[in-house]
Amino acid sequence: MFELTPYSRSRMLPGSWLRDFFTDDFFGGLSTIKADIFAEGDNLVIEAELPGFNKDDVKVKVNDKQLTISAQRKDANEERSEDYIRRERSVSQVCRTFIVENLDADQIQAKFENGLLRLTMPKPQELQPKVKEIHIK
Template sequence: MARKETKDVARIEPSIMAPFEEIDRLFDEFMRRPFSIFGSLMPRLRAEAEVISPAVDIYEEGDHLVVKAELPGINKEDIDVKITDDYITISGEKKKEEKVEQKDYYRYERSYGSFSRTFTLPVDVDIDKAQAKFENGVLEIRIPKTEEAKTKERKLQIE
């Protein structure tokens, strides 16, 4: 019986560059999502970073500029708000201790951290009439716009 000659459909040549290509692929993945490795390795660190840098919304509502900041787990006494004619700064400190003791189970966790965020105010405001309230972990600051800011409107010519 005659032996059939087999032909390769696709031939893979060994490459000296193969290990370097894998390193290049890993580097590209890291550059696309640089902190994804921290999210998978240290979820607690990621959760703490979210609390330390609170989400802030700034928007206009009627005659007021409204600033809302999410500050869960932070006491009202640990929050500081400073307003100038151009900027608002929200800063604070988180202090949390949790102790759990059950049969054959002990846990004592502490987390501390401070934050400070400064924003440029988009409109002219009357800082002397600003009000702030803190409820259910949300800080809401209402600052009335000045009369000039309320009426300031400009029609743009479209080219």
């Protein structure tokens, strides 16, 4: 006999439901975006990993100090058959918000290539090194 449920037998054991509560069976594909933030000259760069997503799946929004990266992909299988045992569809969704002071949305450049989103923006003034030459008399 074979199982018709998407759960393994080990999940039927007492206490295993608690351990597995935050796994993909409950929150299928909802996770966070891994990102690197670094300075590159006078710019601030955010590189966000979005494996499996296409450019059209990704959105970048700026609201005041908040820069939000989100992506959503729906895997739809349109093949219809009356004799299937189980049929599944998945939706993958990720979202992450960054707080950046003095953010100018018009100055942000975005590039998406091979699952990597690269956002480049001028460093906020408070991150710019303040060097002032002192006049000697």
